[in-house]
Amino acid sequence: MLDLIATRRAGGKHSADDLAWLALGAARGEIPDYQLAAWLMAECLRPLDLDETAWLTQGMAASGRRLDRTGLPHPWLDKHSTGGVGDKTTLVVLPILAACGLTVVKMSGRGLGITGGTIDKLESVPGFRVNLTPEEMLAQAARVGIAEAAQSEELAPADKALYALRDATGTVDSIPLIVSSILSKKIASGAEVVVLDVKCGSGAFMKSEASALELARRLVETARRCGLKAGALVTDMRQPLGRTVGNALEVREAISALKSPDEGRFCRLCVLLAAHALLMGEVAATQEEAEARAREALAGGGALAKAKAWFEAQGADAAVFERDDALPTAPIRRTLTHEGAPAFVEALDAGIIGEAAVELGAGRASKDDAIDPAVGFEFHAEIGRRLVSGDPVATVHAASEADAGQALGVVRQALSLGNRPVTESPLVLTTL
């Protein structure tokens, strides 16, 4: 390990064997934390190159069990988002893909900080079981086309060990380490095609377009070197995605999109992500065909039917598709309205809203915090919207009046108004 540390410190090149050894040693707890920490910091300042990133990714993927999808129809799909505020696309993209005849097996994480997690959203649904064994996942996917569960500790255990240490040593934000963390889990979960949603803006890990684009490029190129077919969209996270932020609120919004899709940003992004997956998986030949199929699956009710089958298979109360109050509801709702002269929404800062959601209890400040599934925000305006006096801007769903008051104050900070028309911000910045 001292040799590996010295090589990294000097910016030298590791071999594939070195990095496989490091990943396995980390997974098995055989390398002291302080040596891994020194290596991780050296990596942040002397980053791995593309070869090394791919070798580390493969080493991490091989550090535990690999989900064997043999018997499921190809392409073996997966989808990943780097995390944002109000990002509930998985709940709609998976049903669209299943309605297009594909089979999706996916593992997701819980939220941390301003970033929500799909598992937290699903857990807000009464009865929904997120802890499936790999065998249960495969059986369910074969039966209903979709299986979605919490990350298994058996897959890519090196990632769990390295991530915990990165979190504790200020070494999270290194592109090669982020790339290997994301892709090692996808490879270990048996994917052969993965569509990546790289979020960009104040509500995302990557704040600037340049850094998001760099991450997207590295993800796609590293995936290619690992034999994984990947495509990526770099998408806007300057404002929250869709109308809601908060777990049950987002499930409600996803169900509403499945039942009555519209032309809003959330539905459009779900269609584009699904279309990109169809294209990457060579299920559609052109972007137009892919989009048409995804749109038809959503508009024609196929996706809704698949979502119902999926939720039911994982034990969810089917009433959530019928009645809003079948999902947890917060006792207090307060709405902020616009007062005064007409104005245009110039910004609704996703980073600030994300922090306010954590404060409300919708997210976690640290790993072991409990969350409140019912609380969050509902937005009635987005960037570009013209507001006149009395128009609602946002409704906070809170556990107490005090929380609601504080949260509405933060929404005021997140909101910038101007008196000139504002163009809508672009939804997709780049497609790779």
Next chain:
Amino acid sequence: MLDLIATRRAGGKHSADDLAWLALGAARGEIPDYQLAAWLMAECLRPLDLDETAWLTQGMAASGRRLDRTGLPHPWLDKHSTGGVGDKTTLVVLPILAACGLTVVKMSGRGLGITGGTIDKLESVPGFRVNLTPEEMLAQAARVGIAEAAQSEELAPADKALYALRDATGTVDSIPLIVSSILSKKIASGAEVVVLDVKCGSGAFMKSEASALELARRLVETARRCGLKAGALVTDMRQPLGRTVGNALEVREAISALKSPDEGRFCRLCVLLAAHALLMGEVAATQEEAEARAREALAGGGALAKAKAWFEAQGADAAVFERDDALPTAPIRRTLTHEGAPAFVEALDAGIIGEAAVELGAGRASKDDAIDPAVGFEFHAEIGRRLVSGDPVATVHAASEADAGQALGVVRQALSLGNRPVTESPLVLTTL
């Protein structure tokens, strides 16, 4: 700690309070090893500046007890060598300074790798006690002018904690960390004037003159910022210092120098180091006066008398000053002689000799190794010497014939001969 790691990673500036907190936390074991390791690696790649180095040094010095020399005459002297092969100057410099009327209290380390340690040399003397309490040291210094002991764990405990971690994480060779390690111990041991011998060459930590000079400058400047008066000599370590390498052999050479000083490199360096201390401590006004006093103390027998009093005070067998065999002797002695045409010694590589000495058992490959006090090398030639056939080059003192044969083979590798005259290599490269 995460803030400190982030600052270091970004190459930002720590405050004095930050670094005092880090040193204390390291000393008390309150900061997890993996966080310290990440910080240390970030420091290697984004080094501390002069302010920060001084603040860390002061924080480390304040992390434990400080030896209080109140009552001992000023200047409160100390001497430090960065370590070399055959470096036994302390055994002669301390007696010279005491003979000049000064009082020296010094703590030393044990050897590791090719670098010898004064404590190992003293322990080769039958009866010599190296574990003195701070109180015993002060009382002895007041009585006989010299006290020399193994590093106390009560002084600068942050250095012990950080050094162990640096050793285990490939972060030893950072100049700010080396400087703070050396000087924090000097400050904690109550010194106000310190003379530094920065070794340079294959047998030293700093191989190049530029790096040794950089270390010397940083040491002197950091000391100044910490209120410690320091001077430094950058001295040659391309070949071993003096005639011997090995613990008892070096004690014998030092006693011989005290009894019958000559004009060889070892005696000359002892005089120059003592003179620099006299000058730095403002005991002598000029270099000439300082050298004359040091030379007189050595030639006039004053230093020998002080050495005897010192050794006796620490329990040593006085016979070591009378009989060679009062010190441990090795059972096997084998001499390499020059054969063939006359030739000049172009090199006698100190690094190679140092490694051979470790192999023989005179030094430690790792911290917990035992050493053999009797073994080592005696050299009959140095760089520039003309050899004719039959001239002895080196005698190895070994525990077995096999060891002796192997060691002589290594001496042959360390030795380069040429047929043109070679100028003696300079002893002192720079004086600061």
